[in-house]
Amino acid sequence: MSPRRYTRRSVPAPPSEVPEQAGPPEVPESAGPSEVQDLLAQVIALAGQFGRLQELMEQQMAAATATATGNRDPPAPSMRALEVAEGECIAAVPVAARPSPASVPLAASGSTTLDAAAEEAERERGYTALTRFMKFHPPTFDGEVIDPWTVETWLAMIETLFEDIYTREQDKVHLAAHCFDKRARVWWRRVKQDRSPDLPPVDWEEFRGLMFVEYFPDSDKRKMREDFRKLKQGNRTVREYEREFTHLLNCVPDVARTEQDWAECFVRGLRPEIFRMVHAFKFRTFAEVLDRALWVKHENACVREEREAFEEDKGKKRPGDSCS
Known part of the structure; x- marks a missing residue:
């Protein structure tokens, strides 16, 4: 009786030993040239689609990063969920992002509000x-x-x-x-x-x-300019003369444009006794000239009153008795 022969059966590898990703399909030795070309075309198409998918994912990540940096709400997704079908290539269908409503910047809005409030106030x-x-x-x-x-x-x-x-x-x-x-x-x-x-x-x-x-009218201006140049105090008081002087100067201000011009014109019109007392000080402002003229006028009035009182007292004196 001949001995038995044992045939060794192949045991499938455990799940942990199965490669995570299958490599490119093996080409049977008996495959023809046309089948080889088809397999190569599928591999090339699959690689290109994976590349496009990677680009889309990178764009999505960049958009999410920009949104987070700007502290804004995340925008609507730019593509729909990936559709995976068995035996088919992975494809991504792009969807146009819906534009968010235009918003006014906070700084501009606040400035506009403040301007409106200030205008109303x-x-x-x-x-x-x-x-x-x-x-x-x-x-x-x-x-x-x-x-x-x-x-x-x-x-x-x-x-x-x-x-x-x-x-x-x-x-x-x-x-x-x-x-x-x-x-x-x-x-x-x-x-x-x-x-x-x-x-x-x-x-x-x-x-x-x-x-x-x-x-x-121009005719009135010419006449007032002439009146101003000829203006004299005469029998008027210093205050009366000053009012007439100021009135004409307001009507024709071009005849005396500076403070010194006003002072010189005013002094020229004073009465001789006041003119001598004011002109000697060489004042440069109208206020100084007017103040000095009023002081001189007051002093002259006091002197005149004293003289009149003296003459009156002198007239009242009785003549002395004559010798017999």
Whole structure:
């Protein structure tokens, strides 16, 4: 009896020993050229699709990083879930991201809010100033009579009211324009329309100048310039002379533009006895000249009173008795 032969059966490898990823398919030795070409084409296509998938994942990670850095909510996914089908290649279907609604930057929004609040507060302040001003019934100006004296009188009354109620410089023109009527209101509307937007708002000094230009004819200006050059104190007091001097100077300010010019013109018109006492000090400001002239006038008045009193006492003396 012949001995038995044992055939060794192959045992499959345990699961831990199975490779995690299968390598490229083995080409049977009996495969033909066409089958080999098909397998190679599949391998190349699979490698290209894996490369594109890797690029998409890198783009998604970059977008997520940028979103986290900007402290914003994560954007909508840029592609749908990957669809995996057995026996098919892995593909990613891109989906256009839905644009988020435009938002105003916090800094710009805050600045806009502050500007609006400041503008509203300024309107309220201006309305309060106008209401307070009109309670004092300021004089109106209609511009019907073209007379520099009328213009100066109206401006002086308005400026006095400004001082009494402590009006801010930026409100003066706006408040004074509310007192215009008839032709003056039409004129002021035209001035505002013709003014270039590039220029700053009209201040009070420019406002005064515009009024004198409009309501002060050139013929009157020439006459006032001549009157100013010929102005003398005469029989008037220093205060009366000073009021006339200031009035003409306000109407034709171009005749004396500096403080020293004012002082020299004022001194030239003083009476000789006052002129000598003031001119000797060579004052350079109008205030100094006026103060000195008032002092000299007071001293002269005292001397004159003393002289008159002396003459009066002398006349009252009785003549001495004659010798017999």
